[in-house]
Amino acid sequence: MDAIETDVAIIGAGPVGLFAVFECGMLRMRSVLIDALDAVGGQCTALYPEKPIYDIPAHPAIEAAGLVDALERQIAPFAAPRLLGQRVERLEGGPGDFTLGTDAGRTVRARAVIVAAGAGAFGPNRPPLDGLAAYEARGGVQYYVRRREDLRGKRVVIAGGGDSAVDWALALADIAQVAVVHRRAKFRAAPESAAKLDAAAAAGRIEMVIPYQLHALHGADGQLSAVEVATLDGATRLLPADVLLPFYGLSMDLGPIASWGAALDRHHLRVDPATAATSLPGVFAIGDIATYPGKLKLILQGFSEAAVAAHAIHPLVFPGEALHFEYSTTSGVPAG
Incomplete structure (x- = not known):
C-alpha cells in the first residue's frame, strides 16, 4: 500500500x-x-x-x-x-x-x-479472583458500562472508591439493585459526587458495603449468582449479584x-x-x-x-x- x-x-x-x-x-x-x-x-x-x-x-x-x-x-x-x-x-x-x-x-x-x-x-486492573475469566466471558464481570439500559432490573455489585465507581452507582441506582463495596468509608471521588452517594445510601437507594473487599465469585458455568466480600479481619458475607463492576482504574x-x-x-x-x-x-x-x-x-x-x-x-x-x-x-x- x-x-x-x-x-x-x-x-x-x-x-x-x-x-x-x-x-x-x-x-x-x-x-x-x-x-x-x-x-x-x-x-x-x-x-x-x-x-x-x-x-x-x-x-x-x-x-x-x-x-x-x-x-x-x-x-x-x-x-x-x-x-x-x-x-x-x-x-x-x-x-x-x-x-x-x-x-x-x-x-x-x-x-x-x-x-x-x-x-x-x-486496560482494566482486574481483581485477583479465582475463575474470573469464565465470569467475564458470560458478562457477569464487566469493567465498562456501554449501555446503562442493559443493567435495568439487575443486581449490580460495584467495587471501588473512585469517580467511576461512584458515578455509576448513582447512574444505576434508579434502574438496578446496587451495592457498593469499598475498603473504607472515605471515597476518592469528587466531593459533590461522594455527597450524592451518601444521600442515596441514606435514602435506601444504594447499599453501602463497608469496610469490605472482593474475596470470591459464586455461580455455575460462568453465570454469576453472588459476590463474596471480606473484611481485613476475615469476616465474610455474600452479596446476591447478576453483575460485578470492579472499578480499580x-x-x-x-x-x-x-x-x-x-x-x-x-x-x-x-x-x-x-x-x-x-x-x-x-x-x-x-x-x-x-x-x-x-x-x-x-x-x-x-x-x-x-x-x-x-x-x-x-x-x-x-x-x-x-x-x-x-x-x-x-x-x-x-x-x-
Missing part, C-alpha cells in the same frame, strides 16, 4: 486528537488520525459512551458518545484519513520529514507529529512511544506548555499523555493544547510564511 502523505500525523483519535484535526485544519494543515482502537473517541467510546460529562463549555451535560459525535461533525470538512485498529510501531526522521510505520504495515509521511494517545494503551502502557527517546515524567511525555513540544524536535504531545507544571487532566485543557500545538507546528509545514492569527468568526472554516 502506498504511503500516506500529510502535514501532521496525529496519534490518538480520542476527543483531543479529533479536535487537533480541527485546529490543524483551521491553519490549512492536513492531518491523519491513527489509533489502536477500531473506532474514534478513545476512552469516551470504549469505556463510558453513556456517561455524562459536565465540564465541556456550553454543554451543561453531554454524554461522552454525544461529544464524540459532535467532534466528528466539526472536523468533517477536513476529511482527515483514519488508520484505526493499528498502533504506531516506528517513528523515524525529524521535523519536516517524519516516517511513521504501523503494526498493520501502513506508512505515513508527515512534517510533524502530535501524540494525543491519552495515557497510551489501556486502568493499567497504562505507553508501548513503542516510550522507546522514542522523548523525555518522560512518570510515564507521561514532558512538554513545553507554551508550544506542547516534547524534547523530540517536531513531536508534540497533548491531552492526558502530556505533562507540565500545573497540568490538569481535563478534556477542555487538552482542547486548548491542541490549538497551541497546531500554531507551533505551522512554521514546520509552511516555513517562512507568517501566521496571522485570526478568530474563527473572521476566518470561517477553510474548505477541506
Whole structure:
C-alpha cells in the first residue's frame, strides 16, 4: 500500500486528537488520525459512551458518545484519513520529514507529529479472583458500562472508591439493585459526587458495603449468582449479584512511544506548555499523555493544547510564511 502523505500525523483519535484535526485544519494543515482502537473517541467510546460529562463549555451535560459525535461533525470538512485498529510501531526522521510505520504495515509521511494517545494503551486492573475469566466471558464481570439500559432490573455489585465507581452507582441506582463495596468509608471521588452517594445510601437507594473487599465469585458455568466480600479481619458475607463492576482504574502502557527517546515524567511525555513540544524536535504531545507544571487532566485543557500545538507546528509545514492569527468568526472554516 502506498504511503500516506500529510502535514501532521496525529496519534490518538480520542476527543483531543479529533479536535487537533480541527485546529490543524483551521491553519490549512492536513492531518491523519491513527489509533489502536477500531473506532474514534478513545476512552469516551470504549469505556463510558453513556456517561455524562459536565465540564465541556456550553454543554451543561453531554454524554461522552454525544461529544464524540459532535467532534466528528466539526472536523468533517477536513476529511482527515483514519488508520484505526493499528498502533504506531516506528517513528523515524525529524521535523519536516517524519516516517511513521504501523503494526498493520501502513506508512505515513508527515512534517510533524502530535501524540494525543491519552495515557497510551489501556486496560482494566482486574481483581485477583479465582475463575474470573469464565465470569467475564458470560458478562457477569464487566469493567465498562456501554449501555446503562442493559443493567435495568439487575443486581449490580460495584467495587471501588473512585469517580467511576461512584458515578455509576448513582447512574444505576434508579434502574438496578446496587451495592457498593469499598475498603473504607472515605471515597476518592469528587466531593459533590461522594455527597450524592451518601444521600442515596441514606435514602435506601444504594447499599453501602463497608469496610469490605472482593474475596470470591459464586455461580455455575460462568453465570454469576453472588459476590463474596471480606473484611481485613476475615469476616465474610455474600452479596446476591447478576453483575460485578470492579472499578480499580486502568493499567497504562505507553508501548513503542516510550522507546522514542522523548523525555518522560512518570510515564507521561514532558512538554513545553507554551508550544506542547516534547524534547523530540517536531513531536508534540497533548491531552492526558502530556505533562507540565500545573497540568490538569481535563478534556477542555487538552482542547486548548491542541490549538497551541497546531500554531507551533505551522512554521514546520509552511516555513517562512507568517501566521496571522485570526478568530474563527473572521476566518470561517477553510474548505477541506
